[in-house]
Amino acid sequence: xxxxxxxxxxxxxxxxxxxxxxxxxxxxxxxxxxxxxxxxxxxxxxxxxxxxxxxxxxxxxxxxxxxxxxxxxxxxxxxxxxxxxxxxxx
Amino acid sequence: xxxxxxxxxxxxxxxxxxxxxxxxxxxxxxxxxxxxxxxxxxxxxxxxxxxxxxxxxxxxxxxxxxxxxxxxxxxxxxxxxxxxxxxxxxxxxxxxxxxxxxxxxxxxxxxxxxxxxxxxxxxxxxxxxxxxxxxxxxxxxxxxxxxxxxxxxxxxxxxxxxxxxxxxxxxxxxxxxxxxxxxxxxxxxxxxxxxxxxxxxxxxxxxxxxxxxxxxxxxxxxxxxxxxxxxxxxxxxxxxxxxxxxxxxxxxxxxxxxxxxxxxxxxxxxxxxxxxxxxxxxxxxxxxxxxxxxxxxxxxxxxxxxxxxxxxxxxxxxxxxxxxxxxxxxxxxxxxxxxxxxxxxxxxxxxxxxxxxxxxxxxxxxxxxxx
Numbered sequence: 001x002x003x004x005x006x007x008x009x010x011x012x013x014x015x016x017x018x019x020x021x022x023x024x025x026x027x028x029x030x031x032x033x034x035x036x037x038x039x040x041x042x043x044x045x046x047x048x049x050x051x052x053x054x055x056x057x058x059x060x061x062x063x064x065x066x067x068x069x070x071x072x073x074x075x076x077x078x079x080x081x082x083x084x085x086x087x088x089x090x
Numbered sequence: 091x092x093x094x095x096x097x098x099x100x101x102x103x104x105x106x107x108x109x110x111x112x113x114x115x116x117x118x119x120x121x122x123x124x125x126x127x128x129x130x131x132x133x134x135x136x137x138x139x140x141x142x143x144x145x146x147x148x149x150x151x152x153x154x155x156x157x158x159x160x161x162x163x164x165x166x167x168x169x170x171x172x173x174x175x176x177x178x179x180x181x182x183x184x185x186x187x188x189x190x191x192x193x194x195x196x197x198x199x200x201x202x203x204x205x206x207x208x209x210x211x212x213x214x215x216x217x218x219x220x221x222x223x224x225x226x227x228x229x230x231x232x233x234x235x236x237x238x239x240x241x242x243x244x245x246x247x248x249x250x251x252x253x254x255x256x257x258x259x260x261x262x263x264x265x266x267x268x269x270x271x272x273x274x275x276x277x278x279x280x281x282x283x284x285x286x287x288x289x290x291x292x293x294x295x296x297x298x299x300x301x302x303x304x305x306x307x308x309x310x311x312x313x314x315x316x317x318x319x320x321x322x323x324x325x326x327x328x329x330x331x332x333x334x335x336x337x338x339x340x341x342x343x344x345x346x347x348x349x350x351x352x353x354x355x356x357x358x359x360x361x362x363x364x365x366x367x368x369x370x371x372x373x374x375x376x377x378x379x380x381x382x383x384x385x386x387x388x389x390x391x392x393x394x395x396x397x398x399x400x401x402x403x404x405x406x407x408x409x410x411x412x413x414x415x416x417x418x419x420x421x422x423x424x425x426x427x428x429x430x431x432x433x434x435x436x437x438x439x440x441x442x443x444x445x446x447x448x449x450x451x452x453x454x455x456x457x458x459x460x461x
Contacts, residue, residue, distance in 0.1 A: 031217070060256040069263050069266060
């Protein structure tokens with residue numbers, strides 16, 4: 001008998017750990033924001049495994065829905081070249 | 091009444107029975123097949139399969155049958171509103187221009203599949219691919235929690251309403267990503283406008299549902315409809331919340347009075363500009379799916395869901411949601427476009443106070459003791 005709870009917990013944790021490492025490892029800030037959203041959504045999945053659906057849904061609504069968008073707005077309203085490698089032509 | 095779970099369970103049992111018999115037959119020579127056949131006929135496996143088939147039925151209904159009807163209604167109706175005949179697909183063996191054009195959308199889909207999938211050279215390829223996937227997934231996922239009748243629902247969640255709103259809230263992120271990844275000034279401006287607008291209108295959208303939640307005393311869509319059957323459709327006492335919700339959902343869907351994210355005269359096609367081929371088709375169709383989701387949500391929250399005399403509940407639900415959809419299409423094609431500052435002013439300065447007022451009205455109803 002496979003323990004599905006354990007299986008999904010391990011799968012979600014692996015995704016979450018890899019995504020959270022990529023948040024700080026990505027060269028482009030927008031990619032970081034994307035991985036941040038993935039981290040927060042998988043966190044919601046772990047809340048579902050803990051039988052607290054309401055907190056999971058609120059996690060997705062508040063964190064995954066609003067926080068990365070605010071991050072992206074912040075990134076896009078500032079200069080774009082901050083983190084990127086300089087262009088050869090310039 | 092249709093018991094979707096029972097039907098799915100029956101189909102799954104029948105199908106798995108055939109597979110298990112075949113595997114059992116081969117199991118005489120190859121031993122592992124015997125264990126596989128036993129596993130397939132277990133109750134847990136059959137339950138899982140029944141749920142999968144249920145989801146499949148919903149997805150096929152939402153994404154194929156329903157979609158064709160919706161697209162046909164919209165294209166035909168705005169044709170008539172603009173004093174044209176709208177789409178007509180003439181029959182091949184007849185010379186006269188006559189026909190309802192019901193299969194025109196299928197033909198358009200075939201055309202889009204044949205076209206090349208172009209990715210711009212300087213685009214962020216990976217993000218460019220993943221943004222439409224997020225939009226389509228979230229659009230279809232909404233239907234998991236929307237009940238078409240008491241039994242015709244994939245997942246009866248305790249917090250189903252919040253789940254729907256949470257899934258709808260992921261879209262602005264994908265819109266921003268799509269706009270940024272295309273590496274084009276029009277898509278970037280479109281994406282920024284789209285995200286700003288969706289983010290602004292999510293607040294009145296959620297606040298307008300609070301009144302309904304207060305009166306029904308539940309977050310479960312099925313419970314909300316059952317409470318409406320006991321008392322009255324919430325669209326009548328909470329007409330203000332209904333109007334706020336309707337305006338907010340039209341803005342959330344980027345439809346015409348509020349379609350500045352893709353204003354054709356200024357921004358080509360907004361954040362969709364660089365998408366081509368079936369990727370464009372997918373995102374475009376996802377917009378229709380979201381529109382139907384909005385109409386279905388209004389039906390559940392304000393118009394009594396599947397309640398109605400004589401006809402079965404599912405039919406009532408579909409009739410009501412199509413009427414709401416037609417009203418949305420009607421407003422879309424008869425109103426002129428607003429400016430970006432006007433859109434944001436309507437959202438933040440008009441709709442949010444009105445939504446708060448509707449909460450107060452609902453609280454008064456509850457306090458007087460009518461519900």
